[in-house]
Amino acid sequence: MENTIALIGNPNTGKTTLFNHLTKSFEHVGNWHGVTVDTKQSHFMFEGDKYSVVDLPGIYSLSAYSFEENISIEYLYQNQHAKIFNICDANNLTRNLYLTLQLLEAGFKPILIINFIKDLKRKNITLDINKLSESLGIKVLCLDKNIKNTAISALKTGLKRPQDKILNKYLSKINTDYIEDLIVKNCDEIGIDKKFCAIKLLEYDKTIYDLLNLTENQKQLLSGYISKTPDAYITIAKLRYEFIEQLISQCVISNKQHVYAKYKVDKIILNRFLSLPIFFCILGLIFFLTFVGIGSYFSDLIKVFINQTIGGGINKFLFKIKAPLWIVDMINVCVINGVGGLVSFVPQIALLFLFLSILEDSGYMSRLAFSLEDIFKKVGLSGKSVFTLLMGFGCATSAVLTSRNLSDKNAKIKTAIITPLMSCSAKLPLYAVLGGAFFGKNNIWLIFLMYVIGLVVSLIMSVVLERTVLPSKNQSFMLEFAPYRFPSIKRILKLIVNNIKQFLQKISSIVFGLSIIIWILQNFTFKFYYIQYDLSKKSMLQVLCEILAPIFAPIGLNNWGIVASLIVGIVAKEMIVSTLSIINKAPSSNLISSLGATFIVSTSVIKLTPITAFVFMLFSLLYCPCLSTISVLNKEIGFKWTVFCVISEFVLAYSVCLVVFNMYLLFTTSYTLRAIVSICVFAMIVLGIIKTIKTLKTKSCKNCSSCTKKCDKFNQ
């Protein structure tokens, strides 16, 4: 426990990058503010000593504002023995040192590590590190490749608390004697400097206020004292900044006064009219490259390799050893089709993550949040939700976690609920299979349509939530702009490899295991009789799913095979395609085309028409999130909202499909009456739900309990 290192600093200064460098781990980093939302712990050995490192979410000051900032601050107070590495962005020293000063006030002994010092050289600014170290009274280092050596040797020489002389230059101007006397006992109990506690109380800091455990009497005296000088915290901030400005004028030599690098690209990207079209162009380009261009070329290569080389080889071997029929069938269906078919999507998934990480690293995300903020505010989200939603295109499970950096609780819950509606990479194989089978060359537009539908429906759902159960308060939106940076190729390659590894692991464990279970359920009756010998008997899966199938009749999916794949899809969305291929017994050549072809053959279990295929895709886009996402949701937004999310998304998917399918029936077939009736019923249900929620929400007055209208009495 002696050698715990905590990484503290402003957001987007490279804490996690340093963490990865020190411990050789691979945590997610990105060029936007608030990537890390939880503490991460790892350790490394150096010259025989063990050092454990804790990565904390970025904070701007020791007063918390959002949930993830509170995590860092509470960690600091609870682990006073931890050695602190305070990481600073050299481009923005003034604001970064504001946090450092507070750390010093609190009695910590941080090592200041300055990142991005190269940017200063480019701007012709020189920073006198020795002088900075001298006038702050702490060790100051530059972040470079040798950081491990220099930082550890600095640790070993022992850290000193800066002399009070330095801090007293500005702290003495704040009169805290009265509060100090009042709380001195409580401070000793929790072991935090009393002057610092007093200052924090003057700043109305809730964390310290709760930590101190004041008695009622103390609270009253305190509030009485503070209300006399309510402006104190402004004075404190002013004094701190004055001190920093003085410090910087001594240590930094620059020619220009304003050194913020203006980017010419920003003029186009942030343009009032161009910003949205540019965003959609970028999205379109990503899909085009992933699904049509490079992605499909490589995925064809893999398909051929798996089917011809591996599949053929295994079959020859099985034929040679004269394996029983059911083993041959199981291996063909589960291994070569179920698992192998999904492996061919590796290039597409790799490309998707490549583009997402380029977007993340370039610094475009914060600009996007800026230009989408107007629209997002109207639907009840914050501009910062863009980060979560965009990550949702990759994997909803990790995306939901990032919703933490929203300061408003309701906006956070809303963002978390709508994130699973994005087309994540696991839904991609289904689009490719069904789109390729039924829509041929228009396939790419169809896939793009699915992505857009996901986005639009999620925004609509957010509006409904905003109007009914989760109205957002007048939330603030403060987003620092990340500088443009070139994405590091090494990191992106590592990230892609990591994602592919995860994908393959998932396939080889969950998907493979479930495939075999499904194959058994589908090929044996309840009396464990192999079905292939007598095709007239019903398998276990068929019996079970036929009970549920009628529920899906109104949306045209009255088929036990589809029901089975949808149920399995809740475990992992990749399973939908592999279940389809198991149930339909797709011949093990080219999965996409052959599986697609089986939907038209009359002998196969699942038969689809273009419209039912479309409805199927739509349903699997919108219905319940997968199990891992549900568990993360449960952790993030609580059990109640998770249940709400799962149920509401199922209802949403069902009703959207109902409308689409019946609209189709209305215009094309003779089922006009049925279509009209079902759409009317749907509309009534929706209105009913909205109305009941509204009546639940409006509180009635004390005198008249049954009334829900807003009368004069109510308005009083």
Place this chain on the structure above:
Amino acid sequence: MLKLLCKQYKYTMNNISVLENHFSLSNAQINKLYQIVGLKGEFKIRRRLLDFGFVNTDIKVLQKSSLKGVCLVELRNYVIALRESEVANIIVKDVWWKILLR
């Protein structure tokens, strides 16, 4: 107690005497330099703005978003996007003489 204090505080801040040449940043012209003289509005947001360094410094509005809901503001060598409701809480004054001096 904290809530009570905030309420009291809000009240005193809203009665702040606004001098003639002091105005809200939301009325400021784009790409012109101003100096921050004070903050008003909700206490929590005000403290947050202070953490970001909105005190005793020059400030410039770089741009407004398409529906004018968000402002892009430059101060202390960095850029930050703020909602119009927060920008309205920032009181600034002209620093035309500063430009002349340069």
